[in-house]
Amino acid sequence: MPTIKSLYLHFPFCAHLCNYCDFFKSVPQNKDTDFQNFAHYLEQCNQVHSQMLQKYSYEYVPFETFYIGGGTPSLWSTTGALALKDFFENHNWKLAKDCEATLEVNPGGWTRAGLDAFRAFGMNRFSLGIQSLNEKFLKVLDRYHDLNHVHETLNYFNEHELNFSVDFMLGLPFSREYKRDVIAELEEILKYQPKHLSLYILTIKSNYIHKDHMPDDEWIEAEYLKVADYLEKNGYVHYEVSNFSKPGFESKHNLRYWDAETVAALGPSATGFLKEQKLRYKWKPYKYEFEEEVLTESEMEFEKIYLNLRCFKGLDTDQYFTTLTAEKIQAWQNLIQKWETMGYLQSRNPVILNSKGFLIMDSLMDDLFKKDLV
Numbered sequence: 039m040p041t042i043k044s045l046y047l048h049f050p051f052c053a054h055l056c057n058y059c060d061f062f063k064s065v066p067q068n069k070d071t072d073f074q075n076f077a078h079y080l081e082q083c084n085q086v087h088s089q090m091l092q093k094y095s096y097e098y099v100p101f102e103t104f105y106i107g108g109g110t111p112s113l114w115s116t117t118g119a120l121a122l123k124d125f126f127e128n129h130n131w132k133l134a135k136d137c138e139a140t141l142e143v144n145p146g147g148w149t150r151a152g153l154d155a156f157r158a159f160g161m162n163r164f165s166l167g168i169q170s171l172n173e174k175f176l177k178v179l180d181r182y183h184d185l186n187h188v189h190e191t192l193n194y195f196n197e198h199e200l201n202f203s204v205d206f207m208l209g210l211p212f213s214r215e216y217k218r219d220v221i222a223e224l225e226e227i228l229k230y231q232p233k234h235l236s237l238y239i240l241t242i243k244s245n246y247i248h249k250d251h252m253p254d255d256e257w258i259e260a261e262y263l264k265v266a267d268y269l270e271k272n273g274y275v276h277y278e279v280s281n282f283s284k285p286g287f288e289s290k291h292n293l294r295y296w297d298a299e300t301v302a303a304l305g306p307s308a309t310g311f312l313k314e315q316k317l318r319y320k321w322k323p324y325k326y327e328f329e330e331e332v333l334t335e336s337e338m339e340f341e342k343i344y345l346n347l348r349c350f351k352g353l354d355t356d357q358y359f360t361t362l363t364a365e366k367i368q369a370w371q372n373l374i375q376k377w378e379t380m381g382y383l384q385s386r387n388p389v390i391l392n393s394k395g396f397l398i399m400d401s402l403m404d405d406l407f408k409k410d411l412v
């Protein structure tokens with residue numbers, strides 16, 4: 039019987055909306071009622087979700103990974119921790135003994151009582167959206183928080199010896215004009231010894247408010263490679279395109295996505311995947327239904343290659359080539375040779391990209407498309 043070992047839950051509220059963000063979220067009009075309605079919505083969704091899981095004979099087992107993302111789930115606070123406790127008890131869900139249970143936290147968007155309650159519930163990993171440690175850029179992005187909020191949160195994490203990750207953004211508007219120094223910002227952050235960092239290059243829409251002040255590709259590439267080098271010199275492994283960790287502190291939850299494993303999801307806009315059914319589903323915002331997409335064999339194959347190449351485990355060619363014709367194997371080998379000569383690989387077999395390769399991942403996938411290899 040297939041099992042559900044991982045769950046993602048999407049909390050769709052933020053104290054304030056950042057000007058670049060495209061995730062599903064809104065500002066609560068009245069926290070008490072909105073949060074109560076949200077808990078009710080989750081309960082209803084879960085009924086529909088359980089029916090679908092039953093149809094495919096899935097069974098819940100104690101979760102090995104659990105992730106609450108958003109939005110700003112730390113805003114859910116004590117009410118949220120209690121709602122979760124009830125929810126888990128009512129459905130007889132449990133966190134496994136060594137479960138990695140992550141909560142996204144926004145600087146300035148949490149209280150001690152709230153985080154204490156989430157920790158009492160079992161959340162044991164915290165992902166903090168710092169984005170920049172320069173006030174000018176926080177203002178440009180319309181972030182709610184200031185530097186005091188960041189230090190206050192990092193001090194709380196250190197005080198309680200918590201396992202935490204940091205979200206940090208590159209390619210920000212006005213980077214050239216204000217001469218952004220990402221290494222100086224990261225030096226400050228590393229003093230608090232995060233076990234994990236996620237590095238995101240800002241993506242924008244064509245009508246973005248600061249579209250005329252974006253740094254060019256050259257600037258962004260230099261930032262990305264500079265940061266990758268700096269983090270590696272400080273003992274972090276570049277284990278996925280956007281992620282770095284101290285050895286052994288990779289995000290177990292995200293590795294399940296990158297290994298194309300089954301991860302269930304609840305909450306407006308949340309996306310889940312049932313590997314055994316090759317089924318991806320996405321919750322429609324505030325409807326008790328989801329869109330379904332069943333992947334074909336060749337889509338699964340493409341995903342596998344794409345996901346393997348995104349990660350430090352890489353693509354095991356010994357195993358993969360057993361499924362290919364001699365002609366395709368030769369074409370792959372030529373391409374691997376080309377990538378190596380251009381300095382994009384840290385290993386040929388398995389094929390593992392280095393930071394330079396991760397940076398141009400999309401154009402490497404284009405190479406594969408053009409040669410009809412995916």
Ligand SMILES: C[S@@+](CC[C@H](N)C(=O)[O-])C[C@H]1O[C@@H](n2cnc3c(N)ncnc32)[C@H](O)[C@@H]1O
Nearest residue numbers: 058059061108109110142167205238239240241
């Ligand atoms: C959806 S947010 C939730 C975390 C939290 N609310 C926050 O903002 O810190 C997750 C991460 O996605 C990244 N992100 C959001 N919008 C982005 C964009 N347009 N381009 C690149 N990264 C983005 C940010 O680094 C953010 O920390």
Ligand code: SF4
Nearest residue numbers: 052055056059108109
């Ligand atoms: S706080 Fe996070 S989720 Fe909310 S608007 Fe800003 S980037 Fe988006």
